Amino acid sequence: MRHVFSICLVILTISCSKKIKKELSSERKPNIILIMSDDQGWGDLSYSGNTNLSTPNIDTLGKNGVSFEHFYVQPVCSPTRAELLTGRYAARIGVYSTSAGGERFNLGETTIAEIFKKAGYNTAAYGKWHNGMQPPYHPNARGFDDYYGFASGHWGNYFSPMLEHNGAIVKGNGFLVDDLTDHGLAFIEKNKNEPFFLYLPFNTPHSPMQVPDGFWGPFENKDLQMKYQGSEEESVNFTKAALAMVENIDWNVGRITDTLKKLGLEEHTIVIYLSDNGPNGWRWNGGMRGKKGSTDEGGVRTPFFVQWKNHIPKGKSVNDIAGAIDILPTLASLASIDYQTEYPIDGMDLKPLLLDASPSWGPRTIINHWQGKTSIRTQKYRLDDKNRLYDMTNDIGQKNNVAATMPRLLDSLVVIKNNWETQLNGSIVQKGERPITLGHPNFTYTQIPARDGIPHGTIARSNQWPNCSFFTHWTSVDDKITWDVEVLADGKFEVELYYTCPKESIGTTLELNFGDSALSSLINKAHNPPLMGMEHDRDPRMESYVKDFIPIKLGTIDLKKGRGALTLKALEIKGKQAPEIRLLQFRRIHDNQ
Structure with missing residues (x-):
């Protein structure tokens, strides 16, 4: 009798345990993994019918989930990212450029990360942000607990480059997309028992065309069967490099989905995949007109896959038009999160298209600008x-x-x-209307890069594309570099300069000033590395090559709240020219330090 009682007790315990587990499972909000590639066209997938490459892991997201066949983003990077984050058209929230501050969307906009964070999610973004470098435009100020990557646009080197982690400057580890994925996997592992929102804005296949040997090798001498159909000339080598980079993304997507399976998180995780605009070159794209930068179909149509195992249909194809503005309301709806935004959302909740066999869905228009x-x-x-x-x-x-x-x-x-x-x-922001912000009281670090500066005199930018550029050819004490900044709160700051300097220029004295405050420092260490990047390029680049810049502490400076010119000048130049300048890093010194 006691034996029978014990068996019944065990059965009851197991039954209760399964019931509790089921209840916990049903109550748990879904994790979100939002993956976005950079400059990948709709046609750059084997899912789209392109036989030039193989992307089994990305394709599987569409086969195991829902594929939107007519999904639209904006023609270039920053606007699409702003729309994804806010659910609102980028042109009406202040995005007018892709560099020098024009990539920022207005303060007061509610982001998807803020919504999910408020709902109890742990949030992280790893990759190319491209919506503002300085707080309060920085990802840590937009709802992301953890950020690793680079906050401006194109980057000059994808192999162990200079990056940042929550504002602090760090060095990357290996090929950048692999490194970003490593951080994503660590975040998933760390938060496997709690709801998380992970945003992975990868930086490829945006130029420079760099990819590890193992992915480039199969393409180097490959005969591409599917070519661009228009009258414009296709650069076949560039196309090969882009497709190799996409195959590397696919490998990393496989690492992510394998980790979800290993941790038993597939049923608890919504995975989304898309690109931020059309292809960055003339290559096969399904016969569409236009590429990156164009508001025609080829410039704004992207793959869009949504996978949520056992919650949304498997292998469903949606023909209704949709866009990046729909991502925020859709994910909030799928996660049953009530939210309010300061301004009306332009996007629509796509849940009926995902879940319903015969959804009630009226006509709509999507605007590309x-x-x-x-x-x-x-x-x-x-x-x-x-x-x-x-x-x-x-x-x-x-x-x-x-x-x-x-x-x-x-x-x-x-x-x-x-x-x-x-x-x-009525909502367009004019160039120069918003200064670069410095010294937000809630954040320790502010980067002030060459990208946002204005050279005067003989000083020249290393490239016409500013995002990863540096200042060089500084030959006169009459020259200077200025930044139009707004100091957001009084404070004392330690300032580091990232620079290069030949041996003969040791002894050059630089002065940094803002308003009535100034500091001067002697450059006493030589560091004269060569340009680099070309050793990894698979196709000639448009962007600047980079150097291994190192920091030197300039000293501390007291800054008063207000707008003005932050100025870097040379009091004395030794040798032929002053140091080359990559960025200034300001660290707020708090009262207890």
């Missing part, structure tokens, strides 16, 4: 920036303008475009 050009996409038609109208169902290449045969539709879409642009005019 960049550098004064606006295009309107409906389910069937696209009005381009010159008010030409195309039947996208039958003319994916936008070759046949049907505006003359559909005057009523044309007029209605032109009205939508004109009304949107009229509304937009």
Whole structure:
């Protein structure tokens, strides 16, 4: 009898345990992993029919989840990222450029990270931020507990480069996408028992075209079967490098999904994959017109996969148009998170399209805008920036303008475009309207890079593309570098300068000043490394090569709240030129230090 009682007790215990586990499982909010590639076209996947490459792990997200066949982002990096983070069109929240501060979206916007953090999630972003470097535009100020990567746009070296971790400057470990994935995997492991929101904005296949040997080798002498169909010339070697980089992304996506399986988190985790704009070169893209930078179909259509095992259908394909503005409301809805935003969301909750067999879904339009050009996409038609109208169902290449045969539709879409642009005019931020912020009282570090500075005199920028540039050719004490900054709160700051300096220039004295405050320092250590990056490039680059810049402490400076010119000048120059300048790092010294 006692034996029977024991068996019953064990069965009851197991039953209760399973019931509790089931209840806990049903109550747990889903984890989120949001993966975005950089400059990958819709056609840069074997899922899209491209036989030039193989992307089994990314393809599996679409096969095991839901694929959106007509998903739209903006033509370049920063706007898409801003829309993904806020659910609002980037053009109306202050994004007007991809560098020098124009990539920032307005303060007061509610981000997806803030929403999930408020709901109890641990949040992290690892990769290319490109929506503001200095707090309060920095990812740590936008809802992310942990950030590792680089906050500006293109980067000059993908092998163990200079990066940052929560504002502190650090050195990367190995190939950058692999390194970012390593941080993501560590974050998943650390938070496996708690809900987490992980944003992985990878930096490839954006140039420079660098990828490890193991991924480049199969492409180096490969004969590509699928080529770009237009009249523009395709750089086949560039295409090979881009596709090799995508295969590296695919390998890292596989590492992520394998980790979810190993930890038993597949059913608890929503995984999303997309790109931030069209391809960064003329290559096969399904016959679409346009590439990165264009508001035509090829410049703004991206893959979009959503996987959530046993919660959303497997292998479902959605033809309804959708866009990056929809990601925030959709994820909040799937996670059953109630939220409020300061401003109305432009995006829609896609949950009915994900879950319902016959969703009730009305017509809509999606707006693509960049550098004064606006295009309107409906389910069937696209009005381009010159008010030409195309039947996208039958003319994916936008070759046949049907505006003359559909005057009523044309007029209605032109009205939508004109009304949107009229509304937009009142919210456009002008260049120079917002200074670079320095010394936010809630954050220790502020980077002030060469990217955001203005050279005067003989000083030159290392490249026309500023994001990863440095200042060089500083030959006169009459020269200077200025930054238009706003100090957000009074404080004392320790300042480090990241520089290079040949031996003959030792003894150069630099002065940094802002308002009535100044500090001067003698450059007493030579460091004259060569340019680097070309040794890893698979195709010639447009961007600046980089150097191994090292820090030197300039001293401490008291800064008063207010706007003005932060100025770096030379009191004395030894040798032929003053040091080359990469960035200034300000560290707020708190009262207890």
